[in-house]
Amino acid sequence: MSTENSIATHAQNQWCPGCGNFGILTAMKSVLTELSNEGFPLENFVIVTGIGQHAKMADYLNVNSFYSIHGRTFPVATAIKLANPELNVICFAGDGDAYAEGLDHLIFSAKRNLDITAIIHDNRVYGLTTGQYTPTSPLGFKGKSTPTGSKEYPMNPLGIMLASGASFAARGYPGKMDHFKTLIKDAIKHKGFSFVEVLQVCVTYNNNYNFYNKNIYNIENNDPQSFEQALQIIRSWDYSDNPEMKIPIGLFYKKDMPRFDQTFANFESRESDRDTKLREMLEKFV
Amino acid sequence: MASDLSILIGGAAGDGINEAGLIVGRLFSQLGYFVYMYYDYPSLIRGGHNFVILRASDRKIAVHRDKVDAILALNQDTINFHRDRLKDNTIIIYDPKKAKFEEGMQPSLGLPITDIIKEEAGLPIMQNICIIGGLCKAISIDWIVLERVLRKHIPKMLDQNLKIARRGYDSAKRYSDITKLDQPTLPALTGNQAIGMGLIKAGLKAYIAYPMTPSSSLLDFMARSAEDFGLKVIHPESEIAVMLMSLGFAYSGVKSAVGTSGGGFCLMTEGLSLAGQAELPVVVMLGQRTGPSTGLPTYTAQGDLHFILNAGQGEFSRFIVAPGDAEEAYYWSSVALNMAWKYQIPAFILSDKTVSEGLYSFDLSSAGDLIDEKPALWNGEGKYKRYMFAETGVSPLLVPPVKNQVIKVNSYSHDEYGLTSEDPKMTTDMAKKRLLKGTQLAKALEGYDTVKEYGQSNISLLCWGSNKGVCIEAAEKFGLKVIQVLVLSPFSEKKFEKAMKGVDRTICVECNATGQLARLLRQNGHNPDNQILKFDGRPFSLDDLEIELKEVIT
Numbered sequence: 001m002s003t004e005n006s007i008a009t010h011a012q013n014q015w016c017p018g019c020g021n022f023g024i025l026t027a028m029k030s031v032l033t034e035l036s037n038e039g040f041p042l043e044n045f046v047i048v049t050g051i052g053q054h055a056k057m058a059d060y061l062n063v064n065s066f067y068s069i070h071g072r073t074f075p076v077a078t079a080i081k082l083a084n085p086e087l088n089v090i091c092f093a094g095d096g097d098a099y100a101e102g103l104d105h106l107i108f109s110a111k112r113n114l115d116i117t118a119i120i121h122d123n124r125v126y127g128l129t130t131g132q133y134t135p136t137s138p139l140g141f142k143g144k145s146t147p148t149g150s151k152e153y154p155m156n157p158l159g160i161m162l163a164s165g166a167s168f169a170a171r172g173y174p175g176k177m178d179h180f181k182t183l184i185k186d187a188i189k190h191k192g193f194s195f196v197e198v199l200q201v202c203v204t205y206n207n208n209y210n211f212y213n214k215n216i217y218n219i220e221n222n223d224p225q226s227f228e229q230a231l232q233i234i235r236s237w238d239y240s241d242n243p244e245m246k247i248p249i250g251l252f253y254k255k256d257m258p259r260f261d262q263t264f265a266n267f268e269s270r271e272s273d274r275d276t277k278l279r280e281m282l283e284k285f286v
Numbered sequence: 287m288a289s290d291l292s293i294l295i296g297g298a299a300g301d302g303i304n305e306a307g308l309i310v311g312r313l314f315s316q317l318g319y320f321v322y323m324y325y326d327y328p329s330l331i332r333g334g335h336n337f338v339i340l341r342a343s344d345r346k347i348a349v350h351r352d353k354v355d356a357i358l359a360l361n362q363d364t365i366n367f368h369r370d371r372l373k374d375n376t377i378i379i380y381d382p383k384k385a386k387f388e389e390g391m392q393p394s395l396g397l398p399i400t401d402i403i404k405e406e407a408g409l410p411i412m413q414n415i416c417i418i419g420g421l422c423k424a425i426s427i428d429w430i431v432l433e434r435v436l437r438k439h440i441p442k443m444l445d446q447n448l449k450i451a452r453r454g455y456d457s458a459k460r461y462s463d464i465t466k467l468d469q470p471t472l473p474a475l476t477g478n479q480a481i482g483m484g485l486i487k488a489g490l491k492a493y494i495a496y497p498m499t500p501s502s503s504l505l506d507f508m509a510r511s512a513e514d515f516g517l518k519v520i521h522p523e524s525e526i527a528v529m530l531m532s533l534g535f536a537y538s539g540v541k542s543a544v545g546t547s548g549g550g551f552c553l554m555t556e557g558l559s560l561a562g563q564a565e566l567p568v569v570v571m572l573g574q575r576t577g578p579s580t581g582l583p584t585y586t587a588q589g590d591l592h593f594i595l596n597a598g599q600g601e602f603s604r605f606i607v608a609p610g611d612a613e614e615a616y617y618w619s620s621v622a623l624n625m626a627w628k629y630q631i632p633a634f635i636l637s638d639k640t641v642s643e644g645l646y647s648f649d650l651s652s653a654g655d656l657i658d659e660k661p662a663l664w665n666g667e668g669k670y671k672r673y674m675f676a677e678t679g680v681s682p683l684l685v686p687p688v689k690n691q692v693i694k695v696n697s698y699s700h701d702e703y704g705l706t707s708e709d710p711k712m713t714t715d716m717a718k719k720r721l722l723k724g725t726q727l728a729k730a731l732e733g734y735d736t737v738k739e740y741g742q743s744n745i746s747l748l749c750w751g752s753n754k755g756v757c758i759e760a761a762e763k764f765g766l767k768v769i770q771v772l773v774l775s776p777f778s779e780k781k782f783e784k785a786m787k788g789v790d791r792t793i794c795v796e797c798n799a800t801g802q803l804a805r806l807l808r809q810n811g812h813n814p815d816n817q818i819l820k821f822d823g824r825p826f827s828l829d830d831l832e833i834e835l836k837e838v839i840t
Contacts, residue, residue, distance in 0.1 A: 048534075079535040083518075271489075285479070
């Protein structure tokens with residue numbers, strides 16, 4: 001059953017031709033197929049999406065899904081994981097979604113180190129609302145809300161994730177498909193909060209293909225256990241459009257740390273003696 | 287002594303005033319009384335003026351009175367601020383080292399509390415136990431009753447507490463004799479505790495909340511009950527996360543509830559609308575307090591009815607119940623959770639500071655028998671459709687993981703499978719489906735006591751929520767009828783009209799400035815003749831309403 005075909009729904013794809021989301025969708029279909037062959041039952045996957053072009057993943061992938069609202073993937077995913085720790089919960093969120101509207105949830109997810117995976121479609125522009133700057137757009141970005149250029153420096157989400165306690169931090173580029181698929185697979189398998197920032201390209205409002213193809217390089221021989229090294233790599237690109245700056249991709253940080261879903265008090269549910277216990281409780285109020 | 291008496295205990299925040307009130311409440315319960323306690327405190331941690339009025343009666347009560355029979359003053363403010371509550375024979379008990387009471391008509395009793403605490407090397411907080419010892423002697427509550435209550439409820443440093451209570455008892459004088467009643471000892475609990483127990487009774491498995499008065503004590507209750515009842519209790523980063531986590535639990539088949547007040551609920555409204563669209567059950571306990579905005583954080587109001595009736599963009603059905611005492615809080619919280627799951631809709635337990643933090647005698651046997659309401663579950667045939675069209679509008683539930691089945695919920699307009707659809711016919715059909723669930727809910731509620739009547743008269747008071755108790759007592763005095771609208775959505779026109787038979791004049795009693803129940807009634811074709819409104823953050827005392835009624839009626 002678990003072929004790539006059965007992973008597609010009957011929904012018609014509505015992304016622009018050349019959209020960077022296609023690469024993420026292709027990678028996901030392939031990763032889910034591979035994982036289901038490796039003993040991760042397909043029905044155990046639940047994907048949670050926000051609102052934006054990224055979110056159509058929920059319509060296109062024929063797996064359990066919760067198509068949530070803008071910025072609100074992580075609280076939903078947290079509850080689903082706590083409800084049933086056997087589930088593999090994957091959040092797809094955009095940069096507006098995860099870094100603007102829902103930044104607090106992202107930080108708290110990293111802080112809790114819950115065993116869920118975050119895949120951020122960072123195209124550094126609002127696509128669905130037709131072209132405004134986002135938290136990772138470069139200084140001077142001319143969008144519809146900033147016609148004279150953005151006055152804000154971009155934030156570095158990977159730096160924020162490292163500081164917040166994420167136990168897996170990586171950056172991927174679907175233009176390097178095999179590398180990207182491996183990253184996602186590792187992220188899903190990692191026990192803890194896995195953060196994968198995807199440099200996804202919006203062909204219509206922020207076409208960075210040439211810039212990325214020229215400047216992206218795959219980091220090698222780094223020690224993902226080293227916080228300091230990870231920070232150094234993450235800081236080596238500041239999300240500017242400086243053509244001289246190189247953009248590292250790869251697994252920057254990975255560490256085993258206590259997880260919220262492990263440490264969360266999972267009290268045994270005792271249906272049978274509920275009424276007795278309620279009566280005992282009432283006695284305490286006498 | 288009369289079989290209806292009130293004790294005021296006052297001091298600074300941090301003096302353990304609420305705890306002292308609870309102990310006195312337990313004492314009267316032991317003697318067969320029904321109790322009710324009003325707790326008044328400002329929004330601060332130390333200092334200020336806190337007081338409780340504990341009323342005990344031979345009948346069921348849910349309101350305090352202005353005049354009191356005893357004042358236990360842990361500071362001078364307590365004497366100064368409550369002079370207008372004195373009767374000729376009010377007993378004033380105080381510590382001469384902390385307060386002065388100029389000799390008047392009233393019997394006053396200076397207890398050397400500070401000295402006793404010092405001699406017994408007690409903690410300053412134990413002054414409340416000492417003064418309760420004095421009260422017991424003054425109104426002839428046997429030492430053994432006090433000892434029993436302290437042993438059960440103050441297990442920490444028990445010996446010292448007993449010693450200090452005994453010294454207080456021995457240092458006092460006897461002024462009056464309390465009548466022991468031949469009635470069973472009832473437990474006394476706050477509205478929030480009753481709500482918590484009702485939710486657990488109906489199968490609650492998770493509770494999520496961000497602290498906010500007057501809902502915080504429910505979070506406290508749930509966290510303490512987590513182990514006994516297998517609850518997942520979470521306090522996340524914001525009310526936005528609270529609401530979304532609840533929806534994540536709903537998707538996973540875990541019955542959960544959230545608790546907040548108006549300000550926190552503002553943040554929940556986008557998630558509430560998602561619950562409406564995605565047809566996810568959620569229960570919201572909303573304890574109203576005085577707004578707008580921060581308002582009076584620790585005081586009461588009934589100002590959010592129309593906010594709750596209309597919260598969230600778009601149109602979807604919701605269940606709203608406003609319990610008026612502990613039994614209703616318990617019973618209807620169960621019903622709220624059941625209805626949320628049966629119809630996959632948001633359900634509200636609309637409380638306020640008065641109900642949530644007030645203390646009530648609780649009689650489980652009079653709370654009512656719960657009707658078994660089961661959610662619709664998938665029968666396992668064919669391909670699962672999360673939003674399958676059904677006669678009742680309710681699509682059967684399925685929870686992941688299920689082999690070869692895909693379960694999709696969606697905040698967008700969607701088709702039966704849960705895939706996004708912008709098709710106009712599908713949009714219309716799904717909107718009708720969501721509203722049909724409201725119609726079905728209204729039908730199911732015909733089997734419930736959603737509009738209650740008390741007494742007979744051609745003049746009726748109309749009330750909701752915490753004003754139930756005060757209206758019933760005041761109406762008895764004036765020979766009036768009371769109609770209590772318990773379920774505010776869906777509004778039962780049929781039941782309301784039945785209650786209105788023989789009534790030709792109505793007086794709406796509410797704790798808000800605009801008459802929100804009156805507005806709801808006008809929307810349903812009834813125009814109340816008079817309104818008695820109070821919006822100073824304080825609930826009506828029985829005397830408040832009696833004075834107002836006198837003016838309105840004559």
